[in-house]
Amino acid sequence: MITPLPIGDFRFIALDVETACGDSASICQIGLACVRADHSIETWSTLVDPQMPFAPFNIDLHGIGPHTVRHAPNFAGIWPDLLPLLARRPLVQHSRFDEHAINAACRAHGLPRSKLAWNNSVTIARAAWPELRGKGGHGLGNLKTVLNLDFRHHDAEEDARAAAQVVLRAEQHLGASAAEIAPVLAPFQLSLPL
Template identity: 30%
Template sequence: MQGISFTAIDFETANSFRASVCAVGLTKVRAGHVVAQRIWLMKPLPGYTEFDPTQVAVHGITAARVSHLPDWRSAYGPIMDFIGGDALVGHDVSFERSVFAKANEASGFPIPALEFHCTLELARQHLQLPRYSPSDVVAALDIPAYNHHESGDDARASALIAIELARRTGSSTLAELWPSSEKPVAKMPGYYSAGYTRKLADLPKANPLANPEGPFFGQTVVFSGDLAAMARVEAQDAAAAKGATIVNSVTKKVTLVVGAEIDGGTRFSAKVKRAHELAAAGQDIRVIGELDFMRLLGDE
């Protein structure tokens, strides 16, 4: 597996905002073997410093633990040096990609032209499982158990998942392992920009293999505006991966509207207003904000 070389990555954030990065784990792979690992803890960037108790319960990182450490602006250079020119691999890597973008945006840094590959996508292609959380995939591949939501362990788990699936599929390069790989973010200038609206044919399909007990499974969801933590298309992808049907308009089939704040929450979009009208008329439809959406997204 000479061509199976990359860096696996995992971020943890202090709250639902992607710019609130507080930890990153990196695992370097060369020719199908783990050769190096690094973990950076950091305090969140100014303006994103609140530690949400829900997030702390997941990863165990507290404000006190990182208050004396540099933030992303200081860690970014050494992190990029460790990555070098590698492609980045992660489980549901859209999260890692958006953390890079949002943290750099908040720091005034350019978004690097990085290549991303997703082990969640890979597992869905090659395994038949009820669920595809990192723990489920690790167990299915007989990879040693690990400490989920510890950034170093999560990055190593993603690396080992990619290595094992490369071995099972006989892939000797990343292009063979991910034949339809994601393009670097710098080559998609409009796709994740604010206000971007997909055409109906381009909306993501509901994942039929998602957890049927999950909060989004079977829901028909409309997003109104871009969230602070991620662009609308990323939020659509995340909800569809959990089994939601994504649409662009509020109709009598819609069960959930995710509304971004407008003017600090002092007014509502036309979609949110329409949802309230339908709810008042007896339709089973509800409106939630970004914080509730991010919390629901974190549910298995």
């Protein structure tokens, strides 16, 4: 059983996953950061039993192992609850890894691939801070330093919140809404006053 999902009207939801091994389908944690019109962020996360072996590298990276997910539901047990929330809002990921992992997990569990509106906070960060190219880049680790973000890297809930903060900071920096910065968000009418 997962903790209750956030409810309300959100502008967008940032999503991040952690995986157990090199297989993209091996999701062991899902984190969300739901952004409201007033720019407040409500976070949520759950552990997931990947039903695959954990690689030592991944355990060292995020600290999640077989003992951590022992009583957690698998992806197929979580996805039907998550999908209605995610399908109604634009999603933000930091890189394309999270979208690939969700699609791989759907395939691995025999679930239909969902049509979700994904955007990439890396793309948004590149539009806002092009000067970072070649100077540490637009990864969350470098943006943490440059934007003075406070989060614990490689925790899905924390990384989702950081991706949401990157979008909000880019909106503020450029004086434009996320929909204007990243056209895939436009169908969701995110052009809100800053």
